[in-house]
Amino acid sequence: MEFLKKVLERIKPSEEENKKIKELANKIIDIIKKHSPNNVVDVLFLGSSARNTNLKGSYDIDIFILFDKSTSIDELENIGLELGKKAIEMLNGRYEINYASHPYVRGYIDNYKIDIVPCYKIDFGEKIISAVDRTPLHHKFLINKLNENLCDEVRLLKAFLKSLGLYGSDVKTKGFSGYLCELLIIYYGSFLNLLKDAKNWKKKKVIILDDIYEMYGNVKLPEFNEPLVVYDPVDINRNVAAALSLENYCKFIFYSNQFLENPSEEFFNNYIKKVEENLNNREKGKEIILKIVREKLSDDIIYPQLEKLTKAINKIIENHEFRILRSKCWLDDEFCYIYWEFLVYELPNVKLREGPDIFKKERVKKFVNKYDKIFIKNCKVYAFTERKYKNIEELLNDIINKKIPLPKIKNIDISKGYIYGIK
Amino acid sequence: MEFLKKVLERIKPSEEENKKIKELANKIIDIIKKHSPNNVVDVLFLGSSARNTNLKGSYDIDIFILFDKSTSIDELENIGLELGKKAIEMLNGRYEINYASHPYVRGYIDNYKIDIVPCYKIDFGEKIISAVDRTPLHHKFLINKLNENLCDEVRLLKAFLKSLGLYGSDVKTKGFSGYLCELLIIYYGSFLNLLKDAKNWKKKKVIILDDIYEMYGNVKLPEFNEPLVVYDPVDINRNVAAALSLENYCKFIFYSNQFLENPSEEFFNNYIKKVEENLNNREKGKEIILKIVREKLSDDIIYPQLEKLTKAINKIIENHEFRILRSKCWLDDEFCYIYWEFLVYELPNVKLREGPDIFKKERVKKFVNKYDKIFIKNCKVYAFTERKYKNIEELLNDIINKKIPLPKIKNIDISKGYIYGIK
Numbered sequence: 001m002e003f004l005k006k007v008l009e010r011i012k013p014s015e016e017e018n019k020k021i022k023e024l025a026n027k028i029i030d031i032i033k034k035h036s037p038n039n040v041v042d043v044l045f046l047g048s049s050a051r052n053t054n055l056k057g058s059y060d061i062d063i064f065i066l067f068d069k070s071t072s073i074d075e076l077e078n079i080g081l082e083l084g085k086k087a088i089e090m091l092n093g094r095y096e097i098n099y100a101s102h103p104y105v106r107g108y109i110d111n112y113k114i115d116i117v118p119c120y121k122i123d124f125g126e127k128i129i130s131a132v133d134r135t136p137l138h139h140k141f142l143i144n145k146l147n148e149n150l151c152d153e154v155r156l157l158k159a160f161l162k163s164l165g166l167y168g169s170d171v172k173t174k175g176f177s178g179y180l181c182e183l184l185i186i187y188y189g190s191f192l193n194l195l196k197d198a199k200n201w202k203k204k205k206v207i208i209l210d211d212i213y214e215m216y217g218n219v220k221l222p223e224f225n226e227p228l229v230v231y232d233p234v235d236i237n238r239n240v241a242a243a244l245s246l247e248n249y250c251k252f253i254f255y256s257n258q259f260l261e262n263p264s265e266e267f268f269n270n271y272i273k274k275v276e277e278n279l280n281n282r283e284k285g286k287e288i289i290l291k292i293v294r295e296k297l298s299d300d301i302i303y304p305q306l307e308k309l310t311k312a313i314n315k316i317i318e319n320h321e322f323r324i325l326r327s328k329c330w331l332d333d334e335f336c337y338i339y340w341e342f343l344v345y346e347l348p349n350v351k352l353r354e355g356p357d358i359f360k361k362e363r364v365k366k367f368v369n370k371y372d373k374i375f376i377k378n379c380k381v382y383a384f385t386e387r388k389y390k391n392i393e394e395l396l397n398d399i400i401n402k403k404i405p406l407p408k409i410k411n412i413d414i415s416k417g418y419i420y421g422i423k
Numbered sequence: 424m425e426f427l428k429k430v431l432e433r434i435k436p437s438e439e440e441n442k443k444i445k446e447l448a449n450k451i452i453d454i455i456k457k458h459s460p461n462n463v464v465d466v467l468f469l470g471s472s473a474r475n476t477n478l479k480g481s482y483d484i485d486i487f488i489l490f491d492k493s494t495s496i497d498e499l500e501n502i503g504l505e506l507g508k509k510a511i512e513m514l515n516g517r518y519e520i521n522y523a524s525h526p527y528v529r530g531y532i533d534n535y536k537i538d539i540v541p542c543y544k545i546d547f548g549e550k551i552i553s554a555v556d557r558t559p560l561h562h563k564f565l566i567n568k569l570n571e572n573l574c575d576e577v578r579l580l581k582a583f584l585k586s587l588g589l590y591g592s593d594v595k596t597k598g599f600s601g602y603l604c605e606l607l608i609i610y611y612g613s614f615l616n617l618l619k620d621a622k623n624w625k626k627k628k629v630i631i632l633d634d635i636y637e638m639y640g641n642v643k644l645p646e647f648n649e650p651l652v653v654y655d656p657v658d659i660n661r662n663v664a665a666a667l668s669l670e671n672y673c674k675f676i677f678y679s680n681q682f683l684e685n686p687s688e689e690f691f692n693n694y695i696k697k698v699e700e701n702l703n704n705r706e707k708g709k710e711i712i713l714k715i716v717r718e719k720l721s722d723d724i725i726y727p728q729l730e731k732l733t734k735a736i737n738k739i740i741e742n743h744e745f746r747i748l749r750s751k752c753w754l755d756d757e758f759c760y761i762y763w764e765f766l767v768y769e770l771p772n773v774k775l776r777e778g779p780d781i782f783k784k785e786r787v788k789k790f791v792n793k794y795d796k797i798f799i800k801n802c803k804v805y806a807f808t809e810r811k812y813k814n815i816e817e818l819l820n821d822i823i824n825k826k827i828p829l830p831k832i833k834n835i836d837i838s839k840g841y842i843y844g845i846k
Contacts, residue, residue: 199784200784202782203782203802246802247799247800247801247802250781250799250802251799253781253782254781254787254799254804257784257787258791261788275797275798278795278796279796279797279798279807281796282773282796282807282809283771283772283773283809284771284773285770285771285773286771321766323767325771325773325775342771343744343770343771343773343775344746344767344770347708347766347767348706348707348708348709348748348765348766349706350705350706350707350708350748350766352748352766358673358676358677359625359626359676361622361623361680364677364680365684368681372701373701373702373704373705374698374702375698375702376670376673376674376677377670378670379626379669379670379673381677384702384705386705386706
């Protein structure tokens with residue numbers, strides 16, 4: 001597959017590009033080190049740009065400030081933020097405070113996005129104190145394993161996944177993290193070897209790096225429920241692929257096979273967008289968009305609730321005998337959106353209600369007392385009743401007006417919703 | 424339940440009425456006997472009017488000509504028809520030749536319908552030669568068992584079943600024969616006792632009259648698949664309730680219970696028609712009637728084929744994602760009719776096609792090669808395709824035009840059909 005070289009050329013940052021990143025990272029580190037108190041043990045440039053596994057045009061710099069374990073969490077946070085702010089200010093950038101397991105500084109200088117994250121210095125095998133403490137160990141593990149060639153293979157994998165919408169372990173993407181990509185390439189040796197194996201994966205795939213055995217001996221590994229399990233060499237109680245959804249696991253298997261059947265550069269070039277465009281290039285069923293004014297909380301908090309809301313509404317819709325062809329949800333800064341395409345969105349003013357088995361006398365009695373237009377079919381009692389919702393807008397409006405109970409959804413107020421688009 | 428007396432008064436023929444029937448029957452018997460050759464062993468007045476279990480206003484007279492077993496079937500038929508014709512002619516009636524297991528004469532004199540049926544004289548336990556040979560034995564068994572009171576109970580049961588559309592063992596009714604009613608009353612002792620037991624019947628009910636044990640000793644009884652099994656005391660290899668459909672068995676249980684919960688004369692007065700009227704007194708989904716020119720064959724032959732056709736078309740309709748609320752079929756002298764009420768009769772020009780599990784590589788390959796607009800959902804491949812039939816008329820017309828294959832249906836030519844009514 002000669003074209004992979006061409007792809008690599010396109011996605012690999014130039015030496016110039018990487019040099020600039022390194023220079024900026026070093027400047028930041030120098031400033032932080034200069035202003036650090038004694039309990040700061042080290043300041044490190046981590047992440048894919050530090051390891052040479054970054055994609056062209058990604059300007060992310062991760063700087064970790066490693067504190068001695070004796071430092072209190074308050075001190076770590078305060079000093080961490082102070083040092084981060086100072087570094088960005090001195091380089092004339094702007095910054096904001098972001099929150100992961102604890103607050104950290106995100107700075108913007110020119111095109112670069114710099115995360116300056118305080119953490120505890122932990123050794124292999126030691127218990128972590130905050131969730132980000134593993135990152136320096138991940139880095140240490142990876143740089144010992146990666147070489148120039150493997151780094152390029154990681155890039156191919158990342159570009160492939162990105163093009164398929166599977167790159168990223170955030171709550172919206174539910175795909176592959178950068179670290180997962182790096183471990184998979186270390187395990188399989190190359191992008192193509194990974195795909196050749198992946199196309200044969202079954203409902204569950206467990207990957208154990210040799211290093212796990214070397215580092216932990218014959219320890220009993222915990223079981224995980226996720227479809228893909230990759231034990232973290234830094235912490236065997238963690239599945240690096242925990243964020244990958246079953247849906248995306250299946251997509252990866254499917255597209256690995258598709259790619260190997262018909263290898264083409266196309267797969268590295270916004271492939272899923274073209275698939276979507278092709279999918280949408282057809283006559284549609286009735287389409288409706290519900291728009292809900294959103295709270296000022298991060299997507300990570302709201303998106304899972306929006307998914308839960310969508311599922312709950314879909315269930316109500318199906319219970320009322322309308323039929324959904326497709327639904328999806330998304331967010332922007334101001335609104336949550338739920339979109340439906342309907343196969344059936346209008347129904348006559350009659351509903352067939354299935355009652356109990358005619359042999360269940362008590363239940364039959366209740367049913368017969370409740371309904372008037374009764375008949376017997378397939379050994380069951382049925383009733384014709386009037387239909388409450390004869391079209392989908394009526395139903396959605398009563399959901400918005402809270403006349404139909406929904407399960408508890410946090411941080412999204414359905415009554416701030418309205419039917420936005422109907423086609 | 425005092426009102427049952429009132430019901431009985433209404434449904435029981437007057438003495439005058441029964442006397443006239445008997446007089447006419449005797450006249451016919453006299454004529455036949457007078458003209459009979461030596462191999463005619465007996466001429467009998469049988470059926471419900473002979474046994475005093477007939478309903479008011481039923482003017483049916485069954486006369487059986489019993490031949491000696493040595494008679495050939497040709498001779499039996501020829502002599503049987505000759506004697507039948509002669510009797511009707513001499514009484515100035517008109518007649519036609521009907522066919523059961525063999526031809527017989529049906530005559531009409533005034534309001535009376537007279538069947539004159541030749542058969543072999545068989546004794547209990549002997550093998551029958553033609554299907555109607557059992558009838559004289561049924562009569563013999565019943566008159567030994569019935570008394571005035573039981574005859575009235577039979578009448579109540581018949582009237583109840585008639586009112587519910589469950590009386591008759593023909594292929595359209597699939598209900599209770601007169602003989603079955605008589606045996607049930609003999610077994611249970613009364614109409615109410617039968618209903619009290621019937622309301623508790625489960626998916627299967629087997630009834631064995633004491634006489635069976637008395638007559639056949641400890642013989643092993645055959646098993647039958649029908650929901651209600653009543654062994655014929657005249658022939659234990661025959662289930663008297665074989666014609667009763669599961670649907671009607673369930674209806675009988677349900678309405679027995681309904682009647683006992685709220686006993687009322689209503690149940691004896693065209694009850695099922697009122698149920699139907701009530702069921703239809705509502706807003707409807709789209710209604711369509713398909714009309715097919717029928718062959719000049721008896722209903723008994725065509726009706727089962729029409730039911731088979733209706734089922735086959737319903738399956739095609741559901742496979743094309745339209746949804747039926749109700750369907751039924753019936754016949755008149757010229758046409759077969761199939762009626763549908765639809766919940767969903769129109770669909771958008773897009774079809775969601777469910778493909779294989781993504782793990783089944785060979786099947787996935789075929790699916791992907793066949794369809795263009797592919798996506799992954801719930802570990803399966805799906806495709807959007809164009810819908811061939813966007814409304815029910817298009818589909819029905821292609822069924823009529825034989826563009827959609829149907830299973831083999833005899834004696835009904837679908838291409839002689841047309842869409843008659845649309846509402």
